[in-house]
Amino acid sequence: MTNKPLFALEDILPVLPHRPPFLFVDRVMMLEPHKRIIAERTLRPDEPQFAGHFPGRAIMPGVLVTEALAQTSGLLLGLSERVTGAAPPESPKMFFLAANTMKYQHPAAPGDVLVLRAESDKNFGALFRFNVEAAAGRNLVASGSITLALVSGKRP
Numbered sequence: 001m002t003n004k005p006l007f008a009l010e011d012i013l014p015v016l017p018h019r020p021p022f023l024f025v026d027r028v029m030m031l032e033p034h035k036r037i038i039a040e041r042t043l044r045p046d047e048p049q050f051a052g053h054f055p056g057r058a059i060m061p062g063v064l065v066t067e068a069l070a071q072t073s074g075l076l077l078g079l080s081e082r083v084t085g086a087a088p089p090e091s092p093k094m095f096f097l098a099a100n101t102m103k104y105q106h107p108a109a110p111g112d113v114l115v116l117r118a119e120s121d122k123n124f125g126a127l128f129r130f131n132v133e134a135a136a137g138r139n140l141v142a143s144g145s146i147t148l149a150l151v152s153g154k155r156p
Helices: 048-052 062-084
Strands: 027-032 036-042 093-104 113-124 127-136 139-151
Touching: 027 062, 036 062, 062 093, 062 113, 062 127, 062 139, 093 127, 113 139
Parallel strands: none
Antiparallel strands: 027 036, 036 113, 093 139, 113 127, 127 139
């Protein structure tokens, strides 16, 4: 996408607990609160996973594409709460609970822009399921569903 981001990195950092090198969302391009989100991640050749996966033909590991989709899903929850003013002062944390029916159709490589889409599917109390997909250009990289758990309170 070539549009100006709706939310940039400085808006994402307060919502997600992840930090580089494990932050896999650069910007949010579209947000329909509590319904769907489109985010992007530019895959840079100097990222550590590309050194070993695979030398000579670097590709983004499927598990990290799935993590990027989970982070995008978390942003759908967190940014929705933020823009609607529903977030409490100490927001609950979201944890990646499950990846279901994930399929990987095409590799993503350094230089690609991953377009990350998440759509709210169902919630069961503190569990939230999302339909997700990642694409690079015209290629569908991965699709499936992801479940996040909302956990409040502090650990002992």
